[in-house]
Amino acid sequence: MVISETGEDGVALYWGRPGYEPRSPANIKPDDGGRFHYAWLRDNCQCPSCILESNGQKLHSSASVSSTVKPVSISVVNTNLVIEWPADSLCQSNGVPVKSEPHKSEFSIEWLQSNNYNQQPRSPSTIRSIRWDGAYLKACTHRVSYDEFFNHYSGLRSVIQQLHDFGICFLTDVPTDDKRVEHLAKRMGCIQETFYGTSWDVRNEPDASNIAYTSLYLGLHMDLMYYESPPGLQLLHCLQNNATGGESTFVDSHIAVELLKREYPDHYKTLTKVPIMFKYQKDLHHMQYRHPTILENDQDLGLQVYYAPQFQGPLDATPDLVLPFYEAFSVFESILNRKELLYTTLLRPGDCAIFSNRRILHGRQSFDPQSGVRHLKGTYISWDDFKDLVRIHLI
Amino acid sequence: MVISETGEDGVALYWGRPGYEPRSPANIKPDDGGRFHYAWLRDNCQCPSCILESNGQKLHSSASVSSTVKPVSISVVNTNLVIEWPADSLCQSNGVPVKSEPHKSEFSIEWLQSNNYNQQPRSPSTIRSIRWDGAYLKACTHRVSYDEFFNHYSGLRSVIQQLHDFGICFLTDVPTDDKRVEHLAKRMGCIQETFYGTSWDVRNEPDASNIAYTSLYLGLHMDLMYYESPPGLQLLHCLQNNATGGESTFVDSHIAVELLKREYPDHYKTLTKVPIMFKYQKDLHHMQYRHPTILENDQDLGLQVYYAPQFQGPLDATPDLVLPFYEAFSVFESILNRKELLYTTLLRPGDCAIFSNRRILHGRQSFDPQSGVRHLKGTYISWDDFKDLVRIHLI
Numbered sequence: 001m002v003i004s005e006t007g008e009d010g011v012a013l014y015w016g017r018p019g020y021e022p023r024s025p026a027n028i029k030p031d032d033g034g035r036f037h038y039a040w041l042r043d044n045c046q047c048p049s050c051i052l053e054s055n056g057q058k059l060h061s062s063a064s065v066s067s068t069v070k071p072v073s074i075s076v077v078n079t080n081l082v083i084e085w086p087a088d089s090l091c092q093s094n095g096v097p098v099k100s101e102p103h104k105s106e107f108s109i110e111w112l113q114s115n116n117y118n119q120q121p122r123s124p125s126t127i128r129s130i131r132w133d134g135a136y137l138k139a140c141t142h143r144v145s146y147d148e149f150f151n152h153y154s155g156l157r158s159v160i161q162q163l164h165d166f167g168i169c170f171l172t173d174v175p176t177d178d179k180r181v182e183h184l185a186k187r188m189g190c191i192q193e194t195f196y197g198t199s200w201d202v203r204n205e206p207d208a209s210n211i212a213y214t215s216l217y218l219g220l221h222m223d224l225m226y227y228e229s230p231p232g233l234q235l236l237h238c239l240q241n242n243a244t245g246g247e248s249t250f251v252d253s254h255i256a257v258e259l260l261k262r263e264y265p266d267h268y269k270t271l272t273k274v275p276i277m278f279k280y281q282k283d284l285h286h287m288q289y290r291h292p293t294i295l296e297n298d299q300d301l302g303l304q305v306y307y308a309p310q311f312q313g314p315l316d317a318t319p320d321l322v323l324p325f326y327e328a329f330s331v332f333e334s335i336l337n338r339k340e341l342l343y344t345t346l347l348r349p350g351d352c353a354i355f356s357n358r359r360i361l362h363g364r365q366s367f368d369p370q371s372g373v374r375h376l377k378g379t380y381i382s383w384d385d386f387k388d389l390v391r392i393h394l395i
Numbered sequence: 396m397v398i399s400e401t402g403e404d405g406v407a408l409y410w411g412r413p414g415y416e417p418r419s420p421a422n423i424k425p426d427d428g429g430r431f432h433y434a435w436l437r438d439n440c441q442c443p444s445c446i447l448e449s450n451g452q453k454l455h456s457s458a459s460v461s462s463t464v465k466p467v468s469i470s471v472v473n474t475n476l477v478i479e480w481p482a483d484s485l486c487q488s489n490g491v492p493v494k495s496e497p498h499k500s501e502f503s504i505e506w507l508q509s510n511n512y513n514q515q516p517r518s519p520s521t522i523r524s525i526r527w528d529g530a531y532l533k534a535c536t537h538r539v540s541y542d543e544f545f546n547h548y549s550g551l552r553s554v555i556q557q558l559h560d561f562g563i564c565f566l567t568d569v570p571t572d573d574k575r576v577e578h579l580a581k582r583m584g585c586i587q588e589t590f591y592g593t594s595w596d597v598r599n600e601p602d603a604s605n606i607a608y609t610s611l612y613l614g615l616h617m618d619l620m621y622y623e624s625p626p627g628l629q630l631l632h633c634l635q636n637n638a639t640g641g642e643s644t645f646v647d648s649h650i651a652v653e654l655l656k657r658e659y660p661d662h663y664k665t666l667t668k669v670p671i672m673f674k675y676q677k678d679l680h681h682m683q684y685r686h687p688t689i690l691e692n693d694q695d696l697g698l699q700v701y702y703a704p705q706f707q708g709p710l711d712a713t714p715d716l717v718l719p720f721y722e723a724f725s726v727f728e729s730i731l732n733r734k735e736l737l738y739t740t741l742l743r744p745g746d747c748a749i750f751s752n753r754r755i756l757h758g759r760q761s762f763d764p765q766s767g768v769r770h771l772k773g774t775y776i777s778w779d780d781f782k783d784l785v786r787i788h789l790i
Contacts, residue, residue, distance in 0.1 A: 009718060035714065039721045044709045055677050061614065061704035063728030067721040115709040117717070193585040195783075219456065227779045228695070229624030282450050286786040287779060290695050300623070300685050309456035314439045314510040319430065322512070323404060326434045326462040333458030384622045384682060388590075391681040 001076050001109045004028060009067075010037040011074055013081065015109055034118030039067050041081075042089055044115070045105035064090045064098050072102065081107045127302045127390060129359065130165045131255035134343040141166060146174040146350075150187060159354065160188070160393045163233065163386070167356035168250055170345075174237060174352045181237035181377045184352060189385030192231050194224060195285050202236070202376040204369045215243075215369040220251055220336055220361035223380070225278035225308040226287040232383030234357040238347035240375040246367030248353060250343045250360055253305035256335045257294055263335075267328035272296050274325045276306065279313035288313065293332065301383075304358055309333075336361060347376065358383055396471050396504045399423060404462075405432040406469055408476065410504055429513030434462050436476075437484050439510070440500040459485045459493050467497065476502045522697045522785060524754065525560045526650035529738040536561060541569040541745075545582060554749065555583070555788045558628065558781070562751035563645055565740075569632060569747045576632035576772045579747060584780030587626050589619060590680050597631070597771040599764045610638075610764040615646055615731055615756035618775070620673035620703040621682040627778030629752040633742035635770040641762030643748060645738045645755055648700035651730045652689055658730075662723035667691050669720045671701065674708035683708065688727065696778075699753055704728075731756060742771065753778055 004012040005025045012025030016032030025035055043065040045051075050059055072084040083105045090098035132140065141162055148155030149171055162169035174180055182199050185191050191198050204215040212218055224230045236248070261268040271293040279288040291306035298304060317325060335341075344365075347353060355362065357380070367374055399407040400420045407420030411427030420430055438460045440446075445454055467479040478500045485493035527535065536557055543550030544566055557564035569575055577594050580586050586593050599610040607613055619625045631643070656663040666688040674683040686701035693699060712720060730736075739760075742748060750757065752775070762769055 037714075037717045040710060040717055043721070056675075057705045058707060059705070061724075061728060062707060062710070062721065063704065063725040065721050066725070067718045115711070117709075117711050118714060120713050190588040190590065193588065195585065195780075227624075227777075229622075229779075280451075284787055285783055287783050288695075289779070300683075309458065310452045310454070312453060312457060314512075315435060315457070316510070316512050318515050319432070319513060322432045322435055323462045326438070326457065326460050329456075330458040330461070333456060382622075384624075384684070385590075388680055388682050392679055 001033075001079055001081065001112075003074065003076060004033065006074060007035075009039070010035050011041075011081075012036075013112065015113070030116065030119040034112075034116045036112070038069050038071060038083075039065050040117070041071075041083060041105065041107070042069050042085060044107075045103070046107065046111065047103075047105060049099070049103075050105075060090055060098050064092055066091065077106075079109045081109075081112065083107075121299055127164060127387070129167060129252075129254050129303075131258060132166055132252045132343075133255060133341050135340070137166060137168070137250075137252070137343045141169055143170045143172045145172050149184075156187065157393055160389050163354065163356060164390050164394055167252060167254075167359040168343075169354055171352040171354065172350060174350050176237075176239045176349050178239070178377065181235050181352065181379050184237065184354075185233075185235055185379045185381050188233070188389055189381045192380040192382040192385075194227075194231075194380065195287075199377055199379040202378060203374060212364075215246075215367050215374075218364040218366075219309065220249065220363040221308040221310065222306065222357050222361060223308070224357075225276075225291060225306050225311055226280045226289050228289055229383055230306070231357045231380035232386035233354060233381040234362070235352055235354050235379050235381075236347070236362075237352040237377045238349050238375075239377055240349055240373050241347060242372035243367040243369065243374040244371040245365050246374045247344050247346045247365045249363040249365065250345075250353075250355065251336055251341050253307065253336070253359055253361055254303055255341060256332065256338075257303060257305060259335050260332050264328070264331055266324075267331050268294065270321065270324045270328040271332060274315070274317045274321050277313040277316055278306070278308060278311045280311060290316075293329065301358075305361075307336075307361060356386070396428075396474055396476065396507075398469065398471060399428065401469060402430075404434070405430050406436075406476075407431075408507065410508070425511065425514040429507075429511045431507070433464050433466060433478075434460050435512070436466075436478060436500065436502070437464050437480060439502075440498070441502065441506065442498075442500060444494070444498075445500075455485055455493050459487055461486060472501075474504045476504075476507065478502075516694055522559060522782070524562060524647075524649050524698075526653060527561055527647045527738075528650060528736050530735070532561060532563070532645075532647075532738045536564055538565045538567045540567050544579075551582065552788055555784050558749060558751060559785050559789055562647060562649075562754040563738075564749055566747040566749065567745060569745050571632075571634045571744050573634070573772065576630050576747065576774050579632065579749075580628075580630055580774045580776050583628070583784055584776045587775040587777040587780075589622075589626075589775065590682075594772055594774040597773055598769060607759075610641075610762050610769075613759040613761075614704065615644065615758040616703045616705065617701065617752050617756060618703070619752075620671075620686060620701050620706055621675045621684050623684055624778055625701070626752045626775035627781035628749060628776040629757070629773060630747055630749050630776075631742070631757075631771050631773045632747040633744050633771050635744055635768045636742060637767035638762040638764065638769040639766040640760050641769045642739050642741045642760045644758040644760065645740075645748075645750065646731055646736050648702065648731070648754055648756055649698055650736060651727065651733075652698060652700060654730050655727050659723070659726055661719075662726050663689065665716065665719045665723040666727060669710070669712045669716050672708040672711055673701070673703060673706045675706060685711075688724065696753075702731075702756060751781070 001015040004014045012035040014033040085103040088097045275290040295304035396410040399409045407430040409428040480498040670685040690699035
């Protein structure tokens with residue numbers, strides 16, 4: 001690493017081809033270096049009096065950094081950038097210096113590279129999915145036993161890896177007691193409690209508050225789209241199932257989006273533009289939130305799909321988007337329902353499906369309620385907790 | 396209501412000045428009527444075979460509506476729009492009609508008015524705040540006793556009203572047992588559990604995982620900004636407080652944003668544009684999410700502020716925004732810290748502060764840990780649950 005230029009408000013660094021000196025900072029490609037503002041460098045000093053070692057919290061606010069702060073000296077020592085700052089380099093907004101002594105910062109080349117804001121956009125999403133259709137998923141996933149998952153790290157890790165890659169995995173041999181699904185969830189994170197409870201029963205009920213609690217065919221959908229942050233993971237644990245029918249169905253929305261984008265680019269664009277009002281209004285609850293059907297590769301969220309036709313309120317789009325929406329949505333739904341995309345499985349007592357509620361559509365074939373009992377128990381884990389798991393265990 | 400024009404793909408309705416007929420649909424102002432697409436009308440039929448009466452869920456998908464659907468007849472009967480549809484007006488994406496009989500829809504003028512998508516943007520946010528400074532809050536809020544809150548609807552409603560208006564309110568005479576704060580939360584909604592637990596202790600600890608758990612001065616901030624959906628409400632219940640110092644501080648971020656926008660419009664714009672990476676990385680957790688400091692009046696969220704200087708990671712903005720950010724952030728922080736905005740109060744055992752973590756900044760004066768014990772217990776309620784409360788009890 002060499003200093004290519006020290007300017008009025010920042011320093012240009014070059015860490016590209018050794019021995020080669022770029023003629024001017026403007027010639028430095030983002031991979032080979034970058035120009036760093038003094039204010040940014042002062043703000044991000046990594047020393048223990050700027051960042052609390054025990055927990056990584058910053059001990060000053062970005063507001064204490066003047067945009068005109070300048071170093072006393074700046075040099076490269078070994079592979080570190082070393083900067084000495086004057087005594088008043090951090091001042092509270094009332095002008096009082098935060099620290100009264102001169103200050104020294106050191107930045108390693110690795111740290112500068114991984115925080116190089118000259119490369120935009122930089123941070124990719126945490127989740128990089130492997131798209132699947134029904135046959136591919138059948139071939140690729142392997143079921144994990146309750147014992148492996150609960151008592152061995154390898155089982156937990158396999159579940160997280162499959163959830164990261166495919167958005168879905170299955171446990172077997174789970175004891176079928178009522179609250180077991182909550183214990184499964186707590187092995188991975190916190191339960192995201194909703195007005196349905198910490199866990200909830202899926203079985204046919206008279207006068208059901210939700211179509212899921214009937215024996216009717218339940219089309220592909222995602223849950224709780226009327227939340228700002230719909231659940232990240234859903235667990236569906238089968239306690240009893242001797243009814244005829246009632247197979248569970250799953251589809252990877254990411255492959256459907258990929259197909260839509262390739263085959264119908266205009267429809268794809270429409271579905272990224274039209275906000276859908278999702279709504280639940282009954283008894284003592286009135287939840288609503290708008291999400292587009294498709295959120296393009298968001299840096300924090302990755303690709304997101306929001307799909308729950310039965311919970312859509314009246315479309316509230318600008319008039320020019322209304323007919324394009326109906327055309328696009330119909331095409332997207334026909335792709336989602338292509339037979340080759342569908343993964344169908346009959347959950348048996350002791351099985352538990354765990355899947356990303358932000359990626360995987362789930363549904364159910366109708367069943368004959370006279371033929372027997374079908375009883376699942378479900379719970380949720382937040383999307384934040386799921387990403388936390390992925391960062392800790394896989395990255 | 397009169398039919399102003401029936402066209403190829405929609406109908407123009409007029410419900411303005413009685414007896415007055417607009418010359419052409421283009422002259423209809425959004426307040427006086429609008430043009431409604433047939434596809435939209437068919438999709439939003441409100442009859443019991445289109446919407447399940449028991450829970451308001453739709454029984455067909457928007458994908459079953461053809462963008463070229465046309466009515467057989469259309470008329471205004473009394474104040475209702477009445478439309479008769481052909482037998483195949485709803486078809487699944489595979490072409491199979493959803494229903495095989497002709498269908499009739501009726502829309503009341505009130506329903507059409509409240510769902511008139513010709514008015515854009517239409518749906519305002521649920522929360523309309525009353526801005527406050529320290530003196531105003533002191534004059535306007537009244538404390539609610541535990542008994543009123545827990546045993547009488549008027550107490551619950553007063554709390555929700557104050558939270559809606561001011562973003563903050565205080566309970567008194569709350570029994571000081573350890574889990575009481577969770578009971579308080581459950582009176583209003585579900586607890587938003589995080590890796591800190593369903594509730595958590597705020598008291599000074601050696602080797603604290605968070606600066607909040609020390610006796611140090613704790614600047615104004617919001618909690619868990621590294622979540623996609625940071626908590627909506629925070630409850631802080633005082634169990635013990637005989638230490639010297641440790642007053643709680645609160646500031647309304649909405650008034651600060653208003654002042655910033657008025658006094659420094661450029662800085663305001665900068666803070667709506669720069670995404671801030673919030674980060675928590677310690678032991679077995681790595682949470683991160685980016686939010687702008689100020690999210691402009693979002694239709695779903697209203698005005699949102701994201702502010703937690705101690706949890707900011709290195710700024711990751713395009714280089715041209717770096718220095719403007721430092722200038723703007725410093726000015727914003729100086730406004731937040733204006734003495735007249737600050738509301739300071741010493742929480743005594745039995746007091747509980749409840750406040751919107753998406754609007755109100757909270758902090759703490761330092762205290763002398765040798766002088767006594769300061770012990771608060773806190774918990775969270777999600778933003779979705781808070782908005783649900785507001786819609787159910789106030790609107």
